[in-house]
Amino acid sequence: MQPAIATPAIAKEFRSRLLTTSLRFKAGQVIFDEGQKATRWYEVVRGTVRTCRFHIDGRRHLTGFYFSGDVFGADYGYYSTAAEAVTDVTVQCYRVGDISQPGQPKPDLSEAVSILFRAMSSAQKYLFIVGHRTALEKLAAFLLCIHNQNNDDPHLLLPMSRADIADFLGLTIHTVSRTFTELAQRGLIKIEGRHSVVITDKTGLCRLAGEMDNFTNPSADGPIHPAAEFCFPKHPNPET
Amino acid sequence: MQPAIATPAIAKEFRSRLLTTSLRFKAGQVIFDEGQKATRWYEVVRGTVRTCRFHIDGRRHLTGFYFSGDVFGADYGYYSTAAEAVTDVTVQCYRVGDISQPGQPKPDLSEAVSILFRAMSSAQKYLFIVGHRTALEKLAAFLLCIHNQNNDDPHLLLPMSRADIADFLGLTIHTVSRTFTELAQRGLIKIEGRHSVVITDKTGLCRLAGEMDNFTNPSADGPIHPAAEFCFPKHPNPET
DNA sequence: CGCGAAGTTGACATCCGTCAACATGCGTGG
DNA sequence: CCACGCATGTTGACGGATGTCAACTTCGCG
Numbered sequence: 001m002q003p004a005i006a007t008p009a010i011a012k013e014f015r016s017r018l019l020t021t022s023l024r025f026k027a028g029q030v031i032f033d034e035g036q037k038a039t040r041w042y043e044v045v046r047g048t049v050r051t052c053r054f055h056i057d058g059r060r061h062l063t064g065f066y067f068s069g070d071v072f073g074a075d076y077g078y079y080s081t082a083a084e085a086v087t088d089v090t091v092q093c094y095r096v097g098d099i100s101q102p103g104q105p106k107p108d109l110s111e112a113v114s115i116l117f118r119a120m121s122s123a124q125k126y127l128f129i130v131g132h133r134t135a136l137e138k139l140a141a142f143l144l145c146i147h148n149q150n151n152d153d154p155h156l157l158l159p160m161s162r163a164d165i166a167d168f169l170g171l172t173i174h175t176v177s178r179t180f181t182e183l184a185q186r187g188l189i190k191i192e193g194r195h196s197v198v199i200t201d202k203t204g205l206c207r208l209a210g211e212m213d214n215f216t217n218p219s220a221d222g223p224i225h226p227a228a229e230f231c232f233p234k235h236p237n238p239e240t
Numbered sequence: 241m242q243p244a245i246a247t248p249a250i251a252k253e254f255r256s257r258l259l260t261t262s263l264r265f266k267a268g269q270v271i272f273d274e275g276q277k278a279t280r281w282y283e284v285v286r287g288t289v290r291t292c293r294f295h296i297d298g299r300r301h302l303t304g305f306y307f308s309g310d311v312f313g314a315d316y317g318y319y320s321t322a323a324e325a326v327t328d329v330t331v332q333c334y335r336v337g338d339i340s341q342p343g344q345p346k347p348d349l350s351e352a353v354s355i356l357f358r359a360m361s362s363a364q365k366y367l368f369i370v371g372h373r374t375a376l377e378k379l380a381a382f383l384l385c386i387h388n389q390n391n392d393d394p395h396l397l398l399p400m401s402r403a404d405i406a407d408f409l410g411l412t413i414h415t416v417s418r419t420f421t422e423l424a425q426r427g428l429i430k431i432e433g434r435h436s437v438v439i440t441d442k443t444g445l446c447r448l449a450g451e452m453d454n455f456t457n458p459s460a461d462g463p464i465h466p467a468a469e470f471c472f473p474k475h476p477n478p479e480t
Numbered sequence: 481c482g483c484g485a486a487g488t489t490g491a492c493a494t495c496c497g498t499c500a501a502c503a504t505g506c507g508t509g510g
Numbered sequence: 511c512c513a514c515g516c517a518t519g520t521t522g523a524c525g526g527a528t529g530t531c532a533a534c535t536t537c538g539c540g
Contacts, residue, residue: 053368055450063367076357080364116356117316123363124320127303128293130370131410133529135496162519170371175496177520194505194519210295373497375528402487415528417488434487434537 021093025085031073034082038075040093043115044068047089048159051081052167062168064126065160067149071119087159130170132209135179138169140208143189147199154199162194261333265325271313274322278315280333283355284308287329288399291321292407302408304366305400307389311359327399370410372449375419378409380448383429387439394439402434 022045025031031042034053042049049066051073063081066072072083094112129141142165146156158165166173180197183189188205190198199205262285265271271282274293282289289306291313303321306312312323334352369381382405386396398405402413402420409416420437423429428445430438439445 056447057450059450061368061371063364063371074357074360075364076354076361080361080368112353113356114316116353116360117314119360120314120356120363121316121320123360123367124303124315127363127367127370128301128320130367131301131303131408133410168371170373172497173519174498174521178496181520207296210297210299210301412529413487414489414530418528421488 023093024090027085027087029085031083032079036079038079040095041073043092044070045090048086050086051083053081060167071115074119135171135175139179140205156197158195263333264330267325267327269325271323272319276319278319280335281313283332284310285330288326290326291323293321300407311355314359375411375415379419380445384449396437398435
């Protein structure tokens with residue numbers, strides 16, 4: 001798992017330069033719908049938000065959870081997912097028009113770029129979680145992700161339902177439930193109610209999730225271009 | 241599946257305002273490593289790139305494929321994945337410093353924002369694919385994604401290996417292989433070699449993938465805030 | 481022609497989805 | 511405060527899908 005994404009200083013500094021609106025939604029309310037024109041993006045101030053799509057057969061598929069400080073709705077053109085409030089939430093709403101309309105006076109876009117970088121990191125993180133093979137691995141990675149977002153507090157609050165977790169991890173609520181109890185039986189977590197879990201063996205969870213524990217590669221600190229630079233193709237490859 | 245992400249006009253227009261370097265890598269070469277400082281981001285000019293992470297047990301996990309026009313490496317802080325050339329590739333390399341160093345003269349960041357939006361859309365798309373439950377659904381969604389990126393040409397070039405596809409979808413090469421033949425037996429695709437597939441029944445593939453065929457929601461064209469706006473919490477919820 | 485890498489296919493075991501039953505928690509109303 | 515009902519969550523049995531292991535085939539390259 002990559003380190004928790006702290007709000008970059010630059011974003012705080014320039015926050016006032018983008019026009020924002022503060023909004024509140026009650027638990028379960030829709031913030032925007034799939035297919036709507038993506039005219040705004042959002043930052044969670046308080047509470048939890050989920051993004052989801054629906055298959056034609058009615059099955060739901062969640063593509064992300066967003067907590068305080070996270071960004072969602074940064075889509076190009078049309079929203080590819082809907083966004084719903086998991087709990088009562090307060091969000092800050094940024095207008096896309098502020099950056100894409102050539103005529104308008106432009107605010108400092110450093111903040112926008114910074115926000116989008118954070119959103120990218122979040123999406124990458126989720127891709128890694130969902131890509132795991134077994135239910136144990138997926139749930140372990142999921143819990144570690146929440147853990148990191150909560151400043152490594154072993155007491156986790158899981159505001160979402162089992163169904164939400166299942167639809168996010170590509171499992172059923174039954175498997176999610178069974179896997180929770182198995183993690184508890186293995187002594188990795190302690191379940192303290194529907195929305196509360198304590199991590200009792202973080203190393204064990206990391207091993208299950210297959211993650212290097214807080215590993216970064218400080219030696220390779222970004223040389224100009226690690227490998228060869230201008231190398232000409234020797235044998236043809238199938239490519240576009 | 242969301243519509244293919246066309247390169248926005250604004251990006252083309254302002255392309256020259258960001259400093260870029262054009263680089264080439266041979267098939268298999270590493271472009272950047274997981275854990276390196278994320279000092280650059282990249283756009284594929286020609287060829288195919290994959291991003292990947294490794295579990296502690298050595299298993300590989302791909303988080304994305306990037307084709308001509310796609311953006312990768314837009315990470316905050318450190319690269320959360322490595323990037324490797326699937327085929328011989330030409331990439332354009334953007335320096336992060338160009339937008340985050342306050343002292344420097346700032347280029348027009350509209351392009352950067354536009355690029356990041358596209359990268360976000362791509363990540364969302366991949367999340368949707370990997371989140372499917374069965375191997376058939378995953379592979380169907382994957383093929384449709386490639387299909388859309390190729391301007392809906394039914395002839396698909398799959399430059400990556402079966403192992404790449406497996407590590408991306410969270411399956412094994414055996415299951416991927418079996419699923420390919422099953423899709424062919426069902427008459428949905430025609431396999432024309434290791435790196436070439438023809439889609440013979442797009443509707444059937446869409447049904448498998450659970451996607452609304454090119455569905456957008458033009459009626460709901462983004463009202464200010466679909467649901468209630470300022471609503472105060474009635475009952476306490478577990479949240480951060 | 482021969483070798484190794486990549487891909488395919490089959491047999492079998494395991495994991496997870498399905499179905500069903502039950503337990504728990506929560507809100508409402510008595 | 512308790513009774514009730516519904517939504518949510520848990521657990522078990524079973525079958526099907528997928529990982530594992532193994533054998534074979536195909537392809538590309540020397």
